[in-house]
Amino acid sequence: MSERHPELEPDPYDDGRPMPGARRRRVVRIAVLVALGAMVLPLVLSGFSVAKRAADRVCAVYVAAFDTDAAGFRTSFELFAPGGPGWECVAISSSGARTIVARLEPLPAMPRLPAQDDPRPERHA
Numbered sequence: 001m002s003e004r005h006p007e008l009e010p011d012p013y014d015d016g017r018p019m020p021g022a023r024r025r026r027v028v029r030i031a032v033l034v035a036l037g038a039m040v041l042p043l044v045l046s047g048f049s050v051a052k053r054a055a056d057r058v059c060a061v062y063v064a065a066f067d068t069d070a071a072g073f074r075t076s077f078e079l080f081a082p083g084g085p086g087w088e089c090v091a092i093s094s095s096g097a098r099t100i101v102a103r104l105e106p107l108p109a110m111p112r113l114p115a116q117d118d119p120r121p122e123r124h125a
Contacts, residue, residue: 051087051107052077058108059089062101067091073101 020028055075063073070091078088087104102111 048077055087055089055104055108058104058110059087059101061111062089063091066101067093067099069093070099074098075104077106078103 052075055077059073059075063070071094072092074090074092075087076090077086079085081088081103083103086106087108088100089102089104091099091101093099
């Protein structure tokens with residue numbers, strides 16, 4: 001009955017100090033969250049600015065192709081748009097009237113517009 005139980009013996013690596021208190025753990029958690037936020041926020045802002053510039057370029061192409069009497073355009077990110085979250089391209093006429101030209105994706109890509117006046121001759125194979 002006098003067998004050795006190693007799990008009951010003291011840990012040789014334990015220096016005897018008590019565990020950190022609740023206040024110290026809370027401060028460390030807050031510091032970690034602030035550090036993670038500081039690392040993630042620049043990525044989010046950079047991604048948003050890249051998407052905004054892409055939406056502006058795509059909207060300029062759409063407005064030039066489909067609304068010839070537009071004086072300008074505006075892009076805005078709509079979180080609760082009818083087709084889901086994404087960029088909205090609005091053409092603004094010289095009188096101030098606004099017309100929705102296209103609903104773009106969250107990361108818009110350059111559109112493939114149908115060729116209206118293709119100067120190249122047709123090839124027959």
